[in-house]
Amino acid sequence: MNQSPFLGEFLGTALLIIMGAGVVANVVLNKTKGQNSGWIVITFGWAMAVFLGVFASNKLGGSGHLNPAVSIALSIAGEFDSSLLATYIAAQFAGAFTGAVIVWVAYKQHFDATIDSDLKLAVFSTAPAIRNPLYNLLTEAIATFILMFGAMTMSKSAQTLGALDALPVALLVLGIGLSLGGPTGYAINPARDLGPRIAHFILPIPGKRGSDWSYSWIPVVGPIVGAVAAVLLFQLF
16 A cells, blocks of 8 residues: 555545544534534544544554644654655645535535524534633643643654554543533644635535634644643653
């Protein structure tokens, strides 16, 4: 099997979003089999999305980051080859966008059957329960700090979060969703939020609202700050 960092991160991130945004669509859109099944279903779905995405990325030549905040933090800390950073980030954003488009195709009839424009946007991107930029930013930074610090303690190598490390990282994401997901929906990943948000903006979704660009910087900046802080603290130990 041919392996490449771009292909691994692209397909891994696409699978992450297909499964993750897919479970949100199943829960919030009208006339699905899983409509109104709740937060527990969403958090479990995202955990399985992480497991599949990380495992697939590692198998195909990526490192299972699936997350620009993770790649940037490891690069700043000297734990990741900085020459691959642009390749990884491009693959992650492209994969997230592609995955979101595939979810829209799969749930096209249900998007059409849903009137609430906020629920349509929720399939693609996160939004705060209480809008306060400072606290929303802090929440994303804290949640991503836990993701990054926890993943590094679990991983055999700072270079990879893949292979068998996929399962404990998936469980970690489940825990983050259950414990810290309430305030902002736990983006904890700039590509996971911004890539699908761009897809929402572009796709011809009937009755959609604006893509909430005024909030869009928080799920980008917060995770990067949290991930960098976690790696730097980890190095102290």
